[in-house]
């Protein structure tokens with residue numbers, strides 16, 4: 066199955082440790098983050114998927130979390146409007162790369178709407194749009210209108226009640242084959258009722274964010290109980306170390322834009 070044709074990432078810069086985070090897990094080690102990032106790229110390339118590596122941006126400590134400033138689909142790309150001042154300039158730095166691929170098929174979230182890609186989960190022709198402290202209702206409504214225009218359906222999912230959850234995808238992943246995986250509080254939402262649901266182990270919340278790359282699930286190292294659930298459900302899992310990105314509140318999905326074969 067070929068769902069991802071190419072991937073875009075951005076190298077973490079020396080300022081990486083200064084990014085937004087409550088800091089509960091200590092200060093990130095930049096050298097280790099860079100090395101883990103190289104391994105992330107290597108894992109993707111090993112699957113035969115080409116990776117475009119964008120240069121680091123020292124003025125934007127969180128800019129390696131490239132999933133947040135843009136949303137990519139087979140039909141359109143959307144430049145977002147990150148809510149925090151320190152990240153709000155990031156879409157401008159990825160626009161050229163996005164336009165090289167999507168040409169004029171690029172839409173944009175505008176103020177007063179705010180939206181970050183981490184809140185947006187695509188499941189085939191359907192979008193789960195998270196409303197969070199980063200993605201407000203105006204931003205969610207703008208995205209809903211855009212995806213509808215391009216033939217997708219959607220559900221809005223508020224995560225405001227879930228303590229400490231940054232983005233919707235911090236707490237869930239669509240892993241293909243009509244299956245979602247995530248925190249119990251999210252999996253209980255009626256929008257997921259028609260999916261096969263895998264609840265992450267209560268001690269392993271961080272494992273709720275992973276990525277499916279064609280036939281493989283790239284999964285964070287150190288969460289054996291949830292990993293076992295995925296394996297038991299028939300998924301092929303490959304683990305990777307991402308401790309330094311976790312310290313900055315980022316997961317595996319945040320580190321890349323995964324572009325499917327274009328349908329236009």
Ligand code: CIR
Pocket residue numbers: 084085086127130132133152182183184231232234235313314315316318319
């Ligand atoms: C932030 O707070 O914006 C970054 N430190 C982490 C962003 C993680 N991105 C994501 O979940 N998509």
